[in-house]
Amino acid sequence: MAKKEQDLQEVVEQAIAQQKVPHVKFKGINPRNIDIARLTKPSKETRQERWGKGLTALAIVLIGLLIVAIIGFVGMHGLATFFTDKVNIFQFLFSTDWNPGAGPKHVGAAAMIVTSFAVTLLAAMIATPFAIAVALFMTEYESGKRANLLQSVMELLVGIPSVVYGFLGLTVIVPAVRTIFGGTGFGILTATLILFVMVLPTITSLTVDAFKAVPKELRKSSAALGATRWQTIFHVVLRAARARIMTAIIFGMARAFGEALAVQMAIGNAVLMPYNLVSPAATLTSQLTSQMGNTVMGTLPNNALWSLALLLLIMSLVFNFLVHLIGKKS
Amino acid sequence: MTNIMEAENVKLSYGDFEALHGITLAFPAKKLTALIGPSGCGKSTFLRCLNRMNDDIDNIKISGKILLENKDIYRTHLDLVALRKKVGMVFQQPTPFPFSVFDNVAYGLRVAGVKDKDLIEQRVIESLKQAAIWEETKDSLQRNALAFSGGQQQRICIARALAVRPEVVLLDEPTSALDPISSSEIEETLMGLKKKYTFIMVTHNLQQASRVSDQVAFLMNGELIEAGSTEQMFLSPEKEITSNYLNGRFG
Ligand SMILES: Nc1ncnc2c1ncn2[C@@H]1O[C@H](COP(=O)(O)OP(=O)(O)OP(=O)(O)O)[C@@H](O)[C@H]1O
Ligand SMILES: [Mg+2]
Numbered sequence: 385m386a387k388k389e390q391d392l393q394e395v396v397e398q399a400i401a402q403q404k405v406p407h408v409k410f411k412g413i414n415p416r417n418i419d420i421a422r423l424t425k426p427s428k429e430t431r432q433e434r435w436g437k438g439l440t441a442l443a444i445v446l447i448g449l450l451i452v453a454i455i456g457f458v459g460m461h462g463l464a465t466f467f468t469d470k471v472n473i474f475q476f477l478f479s480t481d482w483n484p485g486a487g488p489k490h491v492g493a494a495a496m497i498v499t500s501f502a503v504t505l506l507a508a509m510i511a512t513p514f515a516i517a518v519a520l521f522m523t524e525y526e527s528g529k530r531a532n533l534l535q536s537v538m539e540l541l542v543g544i545p546s547v548v549y550g551f552l553g554l555t556v557i558v559p560a561v562r563t564i565f566g567g568t569g570f571g572i573l574t575a576t577l578i579l580f581v582m583v584l585p586t587i588t589s590l591t592v593d594a595f596k597a598v599p600k601e602l603r604k605s606s607a608a609l610g611a612t613r614w615q616t617i618f619h620v621v622l623r624a625a626r627a628r629i630m631t632a633i634i635f636g637m638a639r640a641f642g643e644a645l646a647v648q649m650a651i652g653n654a655v656l657m658p659y660n661l662v663s664p665a666a667t668l669t670s671q672l673t674s675q676m677g678n679t680v681m682g683t684l685p686n687n688a689l690w691s692l693a694l695l696l697l698i699m700s701l702v703f704n705f706l707v708h709l710i711g712k713k714s
Numbered sequence: 715m716t717n718i719m720e721a722e723n724v725k726l727s728y729g730d731f732e733a734l735h736g737i738t739l740a741f742p743a744k745k746l747t748a749l750i751g752p753s754g755c756g757k758s759t760f761l762r763c764l765n766r767m768n769d770d771i772d773n774i775k776i777s778g779k780i781l782l783e784n785k786d787i788y789r790t791h792l793d794l795v796a797l798r799k800k801v802g803m804v805f806q807q808p809t810p811f812p813f814s815v816f817d818n819v820a821y822g823l824r825v826a827g828v829k830d831k832d833l834i835e836q837r838v839i840e841s842l843k844q845a846a847i848w849e850e851t852k853d854s855l856q857r858n859a860l861a862f863s864g865g866q867q868q869r870i871c872i873a874r875a876l877a878v879r880p881e882v883v884l885l886d887e888p889t890s891a892l893d894p895i896s897s898s899e900i901e902e903t904l905m906g907l908k909k910k911y912t913f914i915m916v917t918h919n920l921q922q923a924s925r926v927s928d929q930v931a932f933l934m935n936g937e938l939i940e941a942g943s944t945e946q947m948f949l950s951p952e953k954e955i956t957s958n959y960l961n962g963r964f965g
Pocket of ligand 2: 759
């Protein structure tokens, strides 16, 4: 018997001697029958727990390494533009002169940055009212079959690959815009309309969740105070769901900002400062997808594309940060 | 003693299940009536009939009459908004809206279309005082109502119900989610308000019923077993089953 076990045995004996342990008459639970050797060993459950913890920790470490590697790789190449090729960062952010093949003086991404933000904000602005309206219909007015049908439609819309959206846009929206507004039909407006359809289901389903999270009791209290259904929705439900709706919009914006294929097919791919909504333009993503096959690794044009990728990565971090910030505040 | 509300043979079914089998009960004005009875006997169901909060439930059937100042509230063309201004309600869990104390208490007035800022402010202050929560909120009227304790929130909800100057206030176990001190504060608040308002309160706390109520109605299995003045009900109830319940022999 190990020392520890002897000590424990002694404690049991002492307790019995001092009659601290009530005298137990039942078979098997006499204090002297306690298997101290077994009690001091880790049980099967404890061992399983350790195993489980070990496995999850390993998975976390692996994923963590992967993330660090991705950020490190994009960062390294993206920053090479500024450190190796000596491009001025302010020039990169604010100049509209984009021709990296012509040297470090011609690496200005402003036109793409503005275009990316323009399509993102416009798509979110158009989609949000529709999303709120559809979500209200699904949660406040209709909760049976028709709401479920709408839900399925929304899920279907999320699942359609973006190349299909792009193809549809190319075939339907481009000619329509060309006919109505003239020009080529490619541009911010066309991209916005495609993105609107793409982010609508994202924003809608998160907004539905937002409304469902508003306690029923608040609606009842409002009704009990003489508010009409519309007043309840407007003053209580929308207000209580405000933070979550903001989160929904940001998730939608993140999707729009990062969408590449569908945008590339509709925007015209000309790196120009957009002076109206129907002239060809380029976003950060569309420039990346259309140019990445045309540059040689390690050259300035290639590094410049990595800088665009870095910018996209930073923006996605910003969107995430905003979501966290809103979550904390409410 | 005039009755402000009267229920006549009120029956209610949820689908095929009849939850109320014909309840006839009068509520004297400016008194507190306690509705007591075992869990599931239909107290909340009955209470909700009194301001038509059951209307939205699917497959519900209600018959009988409920008179408010001698007019049936289930008549066609009744103005629900007007009814709920007259018959307010406070729920079991405090349900403050997620905005400031002031906006909470002003809510009923604002949705009723009151625009006069001075009137709203005056009513808010008055109501907070009536609900005995003024001292705790007067320096933080713009603070989010959710930032207060459960008991304070419940009194804010009472103030919110009082702000539209209802005739009757319905309370469904208003203290069951609160600690004993907050509960007794709410009780005191109600005692103080009895001169001005009629209260109808569901409670599981028999001592509370004996302390604050003027009239007690005992319900069981969707039936009104007995109703009478609090004193008479607790000291010499007519039915044995009432006496058994009040003495804690079942329930
Ligand atoms: N929305 C509903 N749909 C169907 N049945 C219901 C509904 N609400 C209540 N009931 C049923 O009606 C009966 C009375 O319920 P009620 O909530 O009025 O009881 P209660 O006396 O308030 O109980 P408690 O003291 O537990 O709150 C119960 O049998 C309950 O299951
Ligand atoms: Mg109840």
